[in-house]
Amino acid sequence: MKWLIVVLALMVAGAILGPISSGNAGYVLIQFAGWSFETSVIALAIITVIAVVAVSLIVATINALLRRTRKSGKWLAxxxxxxxxQLVKTAQLELLQHNYMDALQCFEKAYKKHSSAGIAAQASYSAQQCNEYGKAEFWRDKAGADYLKTNWILKAKRIESLKSSDTSEAAREMQELLQRDPKDPYIWQLATEVYIKSERWQQLTDIMPxxxxxxxxxxxxxxxLKHQVMYQRFLEEGRKSDDALFQQWRSLSKSERNTDWIRLSYADALRHFGKKEACAKIIYKGLKRGDLSIEQANSRGLLFANYAKLVEHVQDTLKRNPDHKGYLRALALLAFDNKDYSLAQRAMSKLIDNSDSTEDxxxxxxIxxxxxxxxxxxxxxxxxxx
Structure with a gap:
């Protein structure tokens, strides 16, 4: 800018001094679009100098203002x-103290002052922890696409809040969530709780693997869990009819029927419906084949004396192994069920000397x-x- 002013000053000086030195000040006539302007060379030079100086001052003032504005904006930013x-730090301290609502409010204020995906994600987490699922989803969206893949946790938290108040809705939403084939343990533990509360035993069976x-x-x-699920399924069929219960048992494959928890579940269901002889028969076959242990039968109270083969099996086993604790207790239980209290007392006396079992x-x-x-x-x- 300075060199331009110097050049103009020299040109103006030349325009003034030249005519003066020659004794002729000179005149200038300017015509444009029907307008005409006439003046001396000296006056034109003075006007030009004044115009250039004025324009230079205006430009310099504008630049100064712009520089000051940029500095002010940078300082404000x-x-x-x-x-x-500072707000984020405060919010994080509130999070550590489980004050999720206070943390959420701080994160929201911080986001207004500095919009970032990290602040939005932390705001979403805070809202999620204080069960503000609408806000949690809003802030998860603000956080951006990288965080959207974690939306499943919002769904799970909502389901957890519904599992006691609206079990049907919780089960429906859980079914939708499981269609995403999640791998997180929390989801499958939650699914177990939800389906048990809503008594969706068939669905539990389907997702058991x-x-x-x-x-x-x-x-x-x-x-x-397996025993509970299968037992409840048998009960559902047994409430329909005895034949429905039997058909449910027969619909299982041979390997399934030989599985201990399935056989025990069926025996439990038979006992529930008062089918003691059938229950004892199922237990006897399991013991004979080695699918069940006598301890499993004892602990569930599934031994009844009205099935002769079961009684014979227990007696024969004790002849071969008189000190077998499990079969001694089984003999006592069978004798007690048969109201042979003396035999039950003799069996338990032999067992209980070295026993610290509360049940014994x-x-x-x-007895x-x-x-x-x-x-x-x-x-x-x-x-x-x-």
């Missing part, structure tokens, strides 16, 4: 970003009570409670 960082694979249940929990002492108390010996019964019950 830095201040907003600093405030957003996935539950075994992904839910992370230990062997004991899996065994209990309770059974002994029941003494049936024999009319209330003092010995009380002693046995007291040992059961010890």
């Amino acid at each position: 830095q201040r907003r970003e600093q405030r957003a960082k 996935s539950i075994e694979r992904y839910a992370g249940f230990d062997d004991k929990r899996l065994a209990e 002492w309770v059974l002994m108390g029941d 003494y009570n049936a024999l009319g010996d209330s003092q010995l019964a009380a002693n046995a019950y007291q040992k059961a409670l010890a």
